[in-house]
Amino acid sequence: MQIINTQKIGSEIISGINHAMGAFDLFCDFWRNLSSLKSPTMRAILYKQIYFTGITPLFRVIMMGVLIGIVIITQVNNVVALDASLISKLLVWTIVRELGPLLVAILVIARSCTAMTSELGSMKVKREVDSLKIMGINPFSYLIVPRIVGTSVSMFMLTFYFQISAIAGGLVLSSIFMDSSFIGQLKNMFISLTFFDIGISLVKSAVFGLLISTISCYHGFRVESSITEIPQATIIAVMQSLFYIFVFDGIVAVIFFI
Numbered sequence: 001m002q003i004i005n006t007q008k009i010g011s012e013i014i015s016g017i018n019h020a021m022g023a024f025d026l027f028c029d030f031w032r033n034l035s036s037l038k039s040p041t042m043r044a045i046l047y048k049q050i051y052f053t054g055i056t057p058l059f060r061v062i063m064m065g066v067l068i069g070i071v072i073i074t075q076v077n078n079v080v081a082l083d084a085s086l087i088s089k090l091l092v093w094t095i096v097r098e099l100g101p102l103l104v105a106i107l108v109i110a111r112s113c114t115a116m117t118s119e120l121g122s123m124k125v126k127r128e129v130d131s132l133k134i135m136g137i138n139p140f141s142y143l144i145v146p147r148i149v150g151t152s153v154s155m156f157m158l159t160f161y162f163q164i165s166a167i168a169g170g171l172v173l174s175s176i177f178m179d180s181s182f183i184g185q186l187k188n189m190f191i192s193l194t195f196f197d198i199g200i201s202l203v204k205s206a207v208f209g210l211l212i213s214t215i216s217c218y219h220g221f222r223v224e225s226s227i228t229e230i231p232q233a234t235i236i237a238v239m240q241s242l243f244y245i246f247v248f249d250g251i252v253a254v255i256f257f258i
Contacts, residue, residue: 019240023218029140030148030214036141037149045142049150053112054157061104065162068099069169087174088188091167096197100163101204102249105212108155109241113216116147117237120220121230129221144221148213155209159201200256207248212241 036042072094073087120143123129132139171185219237223229 016240019218019236022222023214026144026218026221027148027210027214030145033138033141033145034149036138036145039141042141042146045146046150049146050154050157052115053108053151054154057107057111058158058161061107061158061162062165064103064107065100065165066169068103068162069095069166069171070173072166073170073173087170088185088192091170091189092192092197095163095166095170096193096201098249098253100166101159101201101208102245104155104159104162104205105208105245106242108151108158108209108212109238109245112151112154113212113238113241114234116151116213116216117220117234118230120217121223121233122227124221124223125225125227125230144217147217148210151213151216152206152209155212156202156205159205163201200252204249204252208245211244211248215241215244 037046069091072091076090123143129139129143132142167189171182171189175182175185216237219233219240223233
């Protein structure tokens, strides 16, 4: 039994390494074909991807941000007594540095990662990718490049709106609890917020978007001929996307905040 478990663990590690290398190769091909976005047709596909990933869920992201800001202030207010400056620092530390990019990434994984992987997998099974080749269309430029760029741009946009709504919700609630002006709380927020915090948030959102879209496209393109491979590829894409965003988030935390 121990030998079997060891072999299984070893095979899982080797499989994970192979997937990581395959996704990295796809990412390199993406950079080499990035110039294909000069085509109006490719840009139209890009805009559709941004609409689906970045605009369609915008209202839900804003509402989720407001609720997260309210929850953070409510829970902390029940534990310790806060002053206005501490509330501002707390929102910056939790929303801008950590929760903003991370929660939006999880939302994008749940919504867009599954959609991209299953869509590309379905196209492989139905031989639509081969049809593109027959028509003289580069499948990589047509299917992969707009999805990676669109998802990354959408991740950036959604993170920004999530953070704004979460901070606004937290400041409104803290103003009510502490009987202080919203404008005063907002000034404290700008004092607490630094370019370093903004930069870390922007880097995280961009890298998260690239990781999610690259892994999703890679596993979608790995589907060969059976429709039963699609849910398997989708599950693997979701789990690996979650794993790598948490790994990158941990690396950033260790390097810059310890």
